[in-house]
Each structure stands twice: as structure tokens, then as C-alpha cells.
Amino acid sequence: MRTTDQPTLANGTATISQGLQVANWPKMPITPTKFAITTRQSANWDDAKRRVFALYRRWLRSTPEMQSMYSLPLPISVIRTRIRQEFERNRFVNKLPVVDVLLTKGHADYQETMNFWRQTTHMMSYFNEESFRGAKRLPSSFIDGFLQGRN
Helix, strand or coil, X not given: CCXXXXXXXXXXXXXXXXXXXXXXXXXXXXXXXXXXXXXXXXXXXXXXXXXXHHHHHHHHHCHHHHXXXXXXXXXXHHHHHHHHXXXXXXXXXXXXXXXXXXXXXXXXXXXXXXXCCCCHHHHHCCCCCCCCCCCCCCCCCHHHHHHHCCC
């Protein structure tokens, strides 16, 4: 039963064209497009720089929401530092089409993150040093583990 372009009642439930009321079926907004950005090319370096800063600000402003959505056991400052490291990693890209591709990927990652299309383990993979699944969670040899007191 589709309810597109159908009138709704005062309580928000949808009606069918025959006039029947569908119980407990409220109309819900579509959220996947809420964070979608149209892909476009930068006109020049100033435009690309403006777009990069805008994306960076979007990521930084949403860190408290990301922390609560994914129940990250990290302070907001650590999350913001990691976001800055990701942007700094691509700081010296000197080709405008490459910057445009990175911007598109950054917007896609932001949309996936804010629409809760990731899981907590995906988010924690960005924080290997702070994560319980970090690269150094197991000793490299038996002797190192023995000296650390691990069994």
C-alpha cells in the first residue's frame, strides 16, 4: 500500500485512496538525502579551498553528535584531532581534479556517518591508537608478553 500524494489526517496517519485509515503508519521524512551534496568541480583554487574549509567545519561541528550516536568512548577533542589528521594528510595535493575527488569522498563519508550507515567498529577503526583493537594490543613475542605480565 503506497501513500504517496495521499492526504493525511490530523493525527499524522496516512489514508488510502478508498478512504481507509492505516493505523500507526505516520508519514516519515526521507533522511538519506538530508546530508547529500551535489557533486561539482571547483572553478579555481580559491573555490576548492573554500569548499574544503566548509567540509572541515561540517565535520568538526558534528563531532558531539557522532560521539553520542556511535557511543564512542573517546573525548570530543580526540575525535576532532583525528579529523584534522585526515585533512592534513591530503594538505599538499596540488591537482585540482584530485581535490575535487577527495571532496566528493569526504562528503560521502560525512553522509554515511551522519545517517548512521556505519557501525561503531567502523568508527573505531580510525582510532587505532586509542582503540581496544589497536595495532599494539598484542605483544610482538612471547617474551614481551611474559615481561608485561600477560598470559
